[in-house]
Amino acid sequence: MMIMEKSSDIAILKAMGADDSVIERIFAIEGTLIGVAGIALGITAGVAVTHQLGWVQRQIERITGIDTLPASVYQISTLPADVDPMQVVVIAGIALILSLGATLLPSRRGARLDPAEALRYE
Numbered sequence: 001m002m003i004m005e006k007s008s009d010i011a012i013l014k015a016m017g018a019d020d021s022v023i024e025r026i027f028a029i030e031g032t033l034i035g036v037a038g039i040a041l042g043i044t045a046g047v048a049v050t051h052q053l054g055w056v057q058r059q060i061e062r063i064t065g066i067d068t069l070p071a072s073v074y075q076i077s078t079l080p081a082d083v084d085p086m087q088v089v090v091i092a093g094i095a096l097i098l099s100l101g102a103t104l105l106p107s108r109r110g111a112r113l114d115p116a117e118a119l120r121y122e
Helices: 007-015 020-051 053-064 085-111 115-119
Strands: none
Touching: 007 020, 007 085, 007 115, 020 053, 020 085
């Protein structure tokens, strides 16, 4: 989406002499930074919710008035939660790889944009 919105800016950069590799690198770095920020926010939120899962369950029960895990149905009364650092690292790594993959194709398409075509309707 960002590349489609910035097509006229890319065309101006290319008309000024910017190489395809420079433009590709700009969008790849920007996409990577967005991905890293999302991963950091997701890990922080996930670990915070996991550590406070008992409190979240009590609040849901208090608000709704319903026992979320009745002892007559389940053998447990609270949700088990354990943060495994290795799993967090693996998930963050996979998310980073997917983020990079989703960034590279659009950045290559943006780098190969024809300046005359992009500025035609501006």
